[in-house]
Amino acid sequence: MRLAERSVQFLAPAVLVCLTALLGSFSATTNEVYFETALVDVAIVVGLYLFVGNSGVLSFGHISFVAVGAWTAGVFTVPADVKSTALPDLFPFLAHHNVGNVPSLLLATAAGGVFAFLVGLPLMRLSGLAAGIATFAVLGITYNVLLNWTKIGPGPGPFTLVPQTTGLVQALGGALIAIAVAWLYQLSRFGRLLRASREDPAVAQAVGVGIHAQRLGAFTLSGALCGFAGGLLVHEFGSIYANQVYLDLTFITLAMLVVGGVGSLLGAVLGALLISGLNSFLSAAEGGVHVIGFKLDVPSGTNLVVLGAVMAIVLVLRPSGITGGRELPVPRLRGRAPQEAPATGGPP
Amino acid sequence: MLQTIINAVGLGATYALMAVGIGLVFGVLRLINFAYGQLIMAGAFSLALTSAKGWPEWASVLTCVAVVVALSLLMELALFRPLRGASPATMLVATFAVAFLLQAIALLKFGSLGRIAIIFPGLFNPVGSGHLATVRWITVVAIICAVVAVAGLTLLLARTSIGLHMRAAATDFQTARLLGVRANRVITVAVVLSGVLAAAVSVILVVQTPQVVPTFALRDTIIVLVGVVVGGIDRLWTATLGGFSIGFATSVFTDKLPQSATDYVDSAVFGLVIVVLLLRPEGLFAPFRSRTVERV
Numbered sequence: 270m271r272l273a274e275r276s277v278q279f280l281a282p283a284v285l286v287c288l289t290a291l292l293g294s295f296s297a298t299t300n301e302v303y304f305e306t307a308l309v310d311v312a313i314v315v316g317l318y319l320f321v322g323n324s325g326v327l328s329f330g331h332i333s334f335v336a337v338g339a340w341t342a343g344v345f346t347v348p349a350d351v352k353s354t355a356l357p358d359l360f361p362f363l364a365h366h367n368v369g370n371v372p373s374l375l376l377a378t379a380a381g382g383v384f385a386f387l388v389g390l391p392l393m394r395l396s397g398l399a400a401g402i403a404t405f406a407v408l409g410i411t412y413n414v415l416l417n418w419t420k421i422g423p424g425p426g427p428f429t430l431v432p433q434t435t436g437l438v439q440a441l442g443g444a445l446i447a448i449a450v451a452w453l454y455q456l457s458r459f460g461r462l463l464r465a466s467r468e469d470p471a472v473a474q475a476v477g478v479g480i481h482a483q484r485l486g487a488f489t490l491s492g493a494l495c496g497f498a499g500g501l502l503v504h505e506f507g508s509i510y511a512n513q514v515y516l517d518l519t520f521i522t523l524a525m526l527v528v529g530g531v532g533s534l535l536g537a538v539l540g541a542l543l544i545s546g547l548n549s550f551l552s553a554a555e556g557g558v559h560v561i562g563f564k565l566d567v568p569s570g571t572n573l574v575v576l577g578a579v580m581a582i583v584l585v586l587r588p589s590g591i592t593g594g595r596e597l598p599v600p601r602l603r604g605r606a607p608q609e610a611p612a613t614g615g616p617p
Numbered sequence: 618m619l620q621t622i623i624n625a626v627g628l629g630a631t632y633a634l635m636a637v638g639i640g641l642v643f644g645v646l647r648l649i650n651f652a653y654g655q656l657i658m659a660g661a662f663s664l665a666l667t668s669a670k671g672w673p674e675w676a677s678v679l680t681c682v683a684v685v686v687a688l689s690l691l692m693e694l695a696l697f698r699p700l701r702g703a704s705p706a707t708m709l710v711a712t713f714a715v716a717f718l719l720q721a722i723a724l725l726k727f728g729s730l731g732r733i734a735i736i737f738p739g740l741f742n743p744v745g746s747g748h749l750a751t752v753r754w755i756t757v758v759a760i761i762c763a764v765v766a767v768a769g770l771t772l773l774l775a776r777t778s779i780g781l782h783m784r785a786a787a788t789d790f791q792t793a794r795l796l797g798v799r800a801n802r803v804i805t806v807a808v809v810l811s812g813v814l815a816a817a818v819s820v821i822l823v824v825q826t827p828q829v830v831p832t833f834a835l836r837d838t839i840i841v842l843v844g845v846v847v848g849g850i851d852r853l854w855t856a857t858l859g860g861f862s863i864g865f866a867t868s869v870f871t872d873k874l875p876q877s878a879t880d881y882v883d884s885a886v887f888g889l890v891i892v893v894l895l896l897r898p899e900g901l902f903a904p905f906r907s908r909t910v911e912r913v
Contacts, residue, residue, distance in 0.1 A: 321706075327705070327706050327709070391891075391895055392891070392895075394895065394898075395894060395895070395898050397705075398649070398705075398846050398850060399846065399894045399898040399899075401709075401846075402842075402843055402846040402847070402890065402894060403890070403891050403894045403895070405843070406843070406887035406888070406890045406891045406894075407887075407891070409883055409884075409887040410883070410884045410887045410888060412883075413880075413881060413883040413884045413887070414881075414884060417880045417881065520713050520717065523710055523713070524710055524713060524714060527706060527707055527710040528710075531704075531706060570721065570724050570725035571725065572721075573717065573718075573720075573721030573724065573725075574718060574721040574722055574725055576717070576721070577714050577715070577717040577718030577719075577720075577721050578714075578718055580710075580711075580713075580714035580717070581696060581711060581714040581715055581718060584700065584703075584707055584710065584711040584714065585695070585696060585699045585700060585711070588699075588700055588703035588704070588707045589703070589704070589707065590707075
């Protein structure tokens with residue numbers, strides 16, 4: 270692969286998220302949150318892409334790594350003086366330790382990665398529908414435990430008083446880190462091996478690709494990215510319920526990935542930005558919004574109807590996503606066509 | 618004890634009906650219809666609207682069947698047909714999108730509290746007193762419905778030519794087409810049958826919970842989907858058995874466990890699902906020695 274192609278794989282998505290952040294910094298302060306959400310969505314979807322895109326195995330379980338990351342980052346950053354009242358039942362270790370913003374994100378990354386490794390160890394033997402349902406079961410268990418276990422978090426109540434440190438700059442940084450990791454991975458030897466096993470498992474195995482090990486590695490790395498994104502998420506909202514990192518987020522992030530195009534990093538980023546942007550725009554429109562001089566006022570709830578319709582229509586028109594699962598093509602500047610193999614032999 | 622078992626069989630029967638509906642469509646289209654629950658929800662809303670207008674019950678039920686079947690056919694034409702042959706992930710996410718869309722429309726139109734549907738209120742009465750105090754007539758109806766549906770479907774699949782075509786299409790769609798099975802006809806029949814089953818489930822669920830909300834039957838659908846895959850989605854009977862078993866198990870768990878222990882029931886059930894999938898990825902009830910050989 271040429272250097273230009275390699276760098277465009279990173280630059281195109283990176284430019285997209287930078288433009289988003291730039292647009293956000295020019296918008297009104299009240300609207301900034303929409304751009305932050307879009308960037309955090311990019312981080313989550315890129316984490317999901319790293320596994321699903323490269324392995325071709327569908328996972329419904331990645332939001333559980335986001336949830337674990339959010340809980341880890343949250344529990345270590347709720348200010349010490351209010352912790353005993355806000356989260357009275359915590360384990361003593363969690364109750365007495367607090368860290369700053371960046372260490373909490375690192376801890377979230379580690380937690381997501383370790384959890385994904387432990388889960389992936391048995392589960393990566395599965396593929397197809399069985400893998401989908403098994404990862405869904407992991408999501409169900411995670412939600413069930415987070416909802417009920419008050420020793421590690423708030424239980425059924427909201428996780429409140431988490432410092433809101435994810436501003437536009439940090440969200441942009443997070444999205445760029447996620448994109449860079451996914452890019453480096455897909456260029457690496459491991460990324461290639463995993464994609465080979467996606468295209469043809471039997472042949473890949475025959476030439477010596479250890480499919481289980483490759484999938485497990487990608488699952489762990491993408492779990493770590495999702496944990497990191499979960500940390501960003503909890504620091505963005507400041508307050509979060511367990512059901513905000515459950516079914517709805519799972520479906521919407523999968524939809525972002527598939528609408529953009531499962532097979533490419535550009536698709537993951539584009540899908541996340543488009544769907545997140547559409548979602549934010551429509552929720553804002555429910556309160557009345559001015560578009561190029563016209564006042565657009567839509568009844569509350571239209572947001573979800575339009576979002577569902579758009580996702581369905583895009584998939585019918587372009588079943589493999591907006592990008593078709595391809596990275597941005599790079600035209601050959603010097604017009605050097607690939608050399609055709611010289612005709613050798615021929616009929617005697 | 619007896620009533621626990623009867624109620625569990627009742628819920629299992631309801632879930633088995635849903636499993637048959639999902640399995641029929643999966644057989645011919647290789648597509649898991651996540652929007653199946655929203656079909657049931659739409660049927661339930663049609664029951665609520667017609668019963669509020671004072672329509673006779675038979676008319677309400679017929680309208681419900683018509684609405685659900687029409688919606689299934691619309692889904693087939695507008696979504697499944699253009700996506701035929703797309704990757705499984707795309708098809709699954711497309712049905713997510715439709716599920717999302719239908720639920721959002723219901724939310725917009727009826728609000729989060731939804732409507733009350735009063736239909737066959739007599740069926741909610743207990744069958745007897747004492748040992749059978751918690752068994753309601755609707756449970757008996759659900760069991761009869763499931764038995765009739767499964768028996769009828771078995772006859773249809775085994776004894777009619779369209780049934781033969783459906784079985785052929787479910788085994789190998791391409792080859793079946795080459796041998797003269799009409800793809801669109803087979804798929805339409807499967808979609809209509811699964812719509813009729815969804816309508817039957819609407820009626821059964823509405824009698825049990827008259828409050829029809831936009832998330833009606835959502836939880837049930839997720840449980841049934843898990844059950845269907847755990848049972849083995851490649852064959853209709855293993856899928857049905859999977860749906861029945863997970864309904865039976867859920868009912869027994871919620872009935873027998875004390876309130877304090879029910880917090881973590883979901884974790885226990887999902888943990889069990891993972892173990893079963895690891896041991897028998899092709900399905901709990903799938904026959905042994907039928908593993909497809911990897912073709913290179």
